[in-house]
Amino acid sequence: MTIKFKNVYINETATVTGPYESKGPFGKYFDLCYKDLYFGEKNWEQAEEKLINDAIDILIKKGQVDLKNIDVFIGGDLLNQIAPSNYAMSKFNNSFIGIYAACAMSTLGLILSASLIDGGFAQNVITFTSSHNTAAEKQYRYPVEYGGPKRKTTTFTSTGSACALVSSKNKGIKLESGTIGTVVDSGCNDVFNMGMAMAKAAGDTIYKHLKDIGRDIDYYDLVLTGDLGIYGKEILKDYMFNEYNIKLENYNDTGVMLYDLDKQPVYAGASGPACAPLVTYSYIFNEMKKVKYKKVLLAATGALMSPTMINHKLNIPSISHAVSLEVIS
């Protein structure tokens, strides 16, 4: 399903990260970077809650909006019951829609925000996502201090929170259209190869977007995927060409961009719901404001992995939601 939006803009964005992200190539673009993973909190779960609260506080300050004028918050994170988001939102007296689409949450949040605004139901919406490396490792993988060897295709969950103020006010970046993806089973049950699980979903969503809206891939100056990593990126390129005869040329993956892959021990690259928006809201938006890129297609990808279902020997379903972002002409 593809929705074309008439009057929706991302007015302002805010990004807060942990130490690894600030040492990556985009460190200087982030609004706030912490030096450890606790941020002064007692545990990682509460640290993630703080990440969200910090990002929202910065956004409200930067966007110069009153909390009273925010109609609804839309957001989520990776942990069970999206607990950090719920706890972070308990500090506000605003309506809140909690969502879950694993690492594709950022674009789903943008599409939902834009739909509410374009439908006339809301004027200002804040959408946020977050992820925390050690909190996610604890829930999905092994204890953090456990040093069992990891495979080359493993991705590194990014620590950070990114939020965006979406409104009908003509300012910032235009949210032109959005495609809601389908859940795809790519036949992969390898939890250390999420890139393979998600690349098919990304390919299908990008193709669906182009088909629904009647565009060529060249229409976009840049196509971005969420967190496929080095190997997933190559799989997607090959898959798009083989399946849909689309050559991805001006294409990159935010998972590959967020860290310095040569120096940082992050294996195949970054992952997590915060990965795609951290890169997009900071570096990409900065370049868009300089008009280096005019039209960007962002397809965040999410592996809807459940450790229980993996133990049942089932495959990892994945999803990808895409948004088209444009510089205001």
Added chain:
Amino acid sequence: MKQSYQEIAKKHCPKENVLINAIIAFISGGVMGIIAQFLIDGYVMWLDISTKEATVCMLVTLIFLSCLFTSLGFFDKWVNFCKCGLIIPITGFAHATMSAALEFRKEGLVTGIGMNMLKLSGAVIIFGVVSSFVFSLIRMVVGLL
């Protein structure tokens, strides 16, 4: 002809360096064995105890050091490098138990450490007990013949 997604994905998945990993594990595991032997000989010499008792002291020493190094935060890097060279000996068991205990210590003594400490290493205990039962059965049957 179109390639299936599985074929495309397989083409782009990197191969792990199995041979190099095996050599590293072989050498580091061997070094571990040498250290353990030195410890046994040392305990026999210094403490004037039997080899059997010295072996227990050696195991306790290795377990203590693995737990200490895990808590100090650098043992995971050693394990990551040495792989099975440190995972197969008692050091791996101690490391897995300690890392889980550290991870859940904030969720309380009983609900955190108590219930989750053996998350990774519980399987080693269960199957260790089961396999020792099976082997002792075999030994008993062979002894009766």
